[in-house]
Amino acid sequence: MLDFIGIGLGPFNLSLASLLQDKTKLNYLFFEQKDRFDWHAGMQLPNTMLQVPFMADLVSMVDPTSPYSFLNYLKHQQRLYKFYFLEQSHIPRKEYNQYCQWVAMQLNNIQYQSQVLEIEALASGFQVTVEQHGVKQHYRCKQLVLGTGHVPHLPACLSAIAEIRPEQCLHSAHYLFKNKADLNGNVVVLGSGQSAAEVFLDLFELQNNRPDQDIELHWFTRSSGFFPMEYAPLGLEHFSPDYLQHFYQLDEKVKSSQLAQQALLYKGISAKTIREIYHKLYQRSISGQALATHLHSCCELMDATLLQNKQVRLHFVHKTTQQAFYLDADSVIAATGYRTPQLSFMEKISPLIERDLKHRWQITQDYQLVHSATGNIFVQNLEMHSHGVGTPDLGLGAYRAAVIANQLASETIYELGDQPQTFQHFHLNQNPNIQFTPSVTNTVETCQDKSDHRGVEVSQYHRPINHLLHLQRNKSKLKQVLSHVFQYEKSL
Numbered sequence: 001m002l003d004f005i006g007i008g009l010g011p012f013n014l015s016l017a018s019l020l021q022d023k024t025k026l027n028y029l030f031f032e033q034k035d036r037f038d039w040h041a042g043m044q045l046p047n048t049m050l051q052v053p054f055m056a057d058l059v060s061m062v063d064p065t066s067p068y069s070f071l072n073y074l075k076h077q078q079r080l081y082k083f084y085f086l087e088q089s090h091i092p093r094k095e096y097n098q099y100c101q102w103v104a105m106q107l108n109n110i111q112y113q114s115q116v117l118e119i120e121a122l123a124s125g126f127q128v129t130v131e132q133h134g135v136k137q138h139y140r141c142k143q144l145v146l147g148t149g150h151v152p153h154l155p156a157c158l159s160a161i162a163e164i165r166p167e168q169c170l171h172s173a174h175y176l177f178k179n180k181a182d183l184n185g186n187v188v189v190l191g192s193g194q195s196a197a198e199v200f201l202d203l204f205e206l207q208n209n210r211p212d213q214d215i216e217l218h219w220f221t222r223s224s225g226f227f228p229m230e231y232a233p234l235g236l237e238h239f240s241p242d243y244l245q246h247f248y249q250l251d252e253k254v255k256s257s258q259l260a261q262q263a264l265l266y267k268g269i270s271a272k273t274i275r276e277i278y279h280k281l282y283q284r285s286i287s288g289q290a291l292a293t294h295l296h297s298c299c300e301l302m303d304a305t306l307l308q309n310k311q312v313r314l315h316f317v318h319k320t321t322q323q324a325f326y327l328d329a330d331s332v333i334a335a336t337g338y339r340t341p342q343l344s345f346m347e348k349i350s351p352l353i354e355r356d357l358k359h360r361w362q363i364t365q366d367y368q369l370v371h372s373a374t375g376n377i378f379v380q381n382l383e384m385h386s387h388g389v390g391t392p393d394l395g396l397g398a399y400r401a402a403v404i405a406n407q408l409a410s411e412t413i414y415e416l417g418d419q420p421q422t423f424q425h426f427h428l429n430q431n432p433n434i435q436f437t438p439s440v441t442n443t444v445e446t447c448q449d450k451s452d453h454r455g456v457e458v459s460q461y462h463r464p465i466n467h468l469l470h471l472q473r474n475k476s477k478l479k480q481v482l483s484h485v486f487q488y489e490k491s492l
Helices: 011-020 070-076 080-086 093-106 156-164 172-177 194-209 241-248 252-261 271-285 394-409 464-471 475-491
Strands: 002-007 028-031 114-122 125-132 135-146 169-171 185-190 215-220 293-296 299-306 312-318 324-329 331-334 377-379
Touching (some): 011 028, 011 093, 011 394, 156 169, 156 299
Parallel strands (some): 135 377, 169 331, 185 331
Antiparallel strands (some): 114 125
């Protein structure tokens, strides 16, 4: 019986495999249905960069001396000095993929072209059924690690059209596989993230290289603008073990609210890409060439139909004016994100897994599914609802993999430390000067600093009557809040 089986080989399970190599005597296998490691092959456009520094490789954030670090890869490629003279921390996306492939080729225990079909619970672990080269094999293991990643998501109205005409309507994940010679007429890009921006840039260059072609480029997003991703250091501290631990302890409703407010920490466009787009638009505007580009925010796609002339009619509503309109597109590239796939191989053990109020998997702080079977099931990049915004971030990948590695081995292979890694305090108890008082957040509005009509900073407590009327039915809470108000007034 194997000690564990890893399902899927994206960057996160590859990180785990790298951290375990030659570190333990564990007996394990990783199964990957593709024939090799290949990360976002359809979006490795020329000049596109990884959105995190090179230190967010497979191992460096927990073991910078590892032979599987990006710097060691550069040394073996005899590019270390060239990279040093380049003086930049971000690397091409294509180079990151090549680095991961270099690591994967050195690791044992990886089996490609192996599709996991089914998992069954045993008295002492699990049985995993795998199809390898057309033959079904059964493996037994004590523990599982799920690292299957996410799949491209298309709006429902585009999915049916994409199945009928995949060359005409496709997700940005498949963009590089498209024959660009077919592009003409109205070409539509959907989305407001980095992928949409990179596709737009590439199509803009295509217009420059084919001035004789009649290409009108349209970029639509339902977002309220084409906004940059937050990239200031204090914002980036949300991608840290400190914030992860803080977020995990929050109430479920608070977590959902926080994630909604933090979208630009991980969804926006890099400021560099936005500047490049704007620069190219400006250069074209002064060249005398027709602009032939149209950027629209606040436009939500409502429906899509395939016309007899093979165009795709896209129906939109402008979210701020409520104006309905349509555009007949010759090609549609949808950069509409990724979703967790339906893991059909989990069907037999799914009833054993505990769920939260929204029917999502319950996951412990150390990345274990809460379930009633025997043996641990760990997850990678399936826990944003419970662990927060850093879940899909490459910079936290090695940390999570190390947490899992220590548990798989039942020993501390990697010392992860317990000292704060950030300058800001996500936990109030990190500040020794703070004195805690009885919480009143459940009885009055959250106390935020606001200005009155004279511009004087005042507290919610300084206007008690309006905020206490709703407490009249609960005398004990009213008494508690009034006590806080009087203490506040006395201190003025």
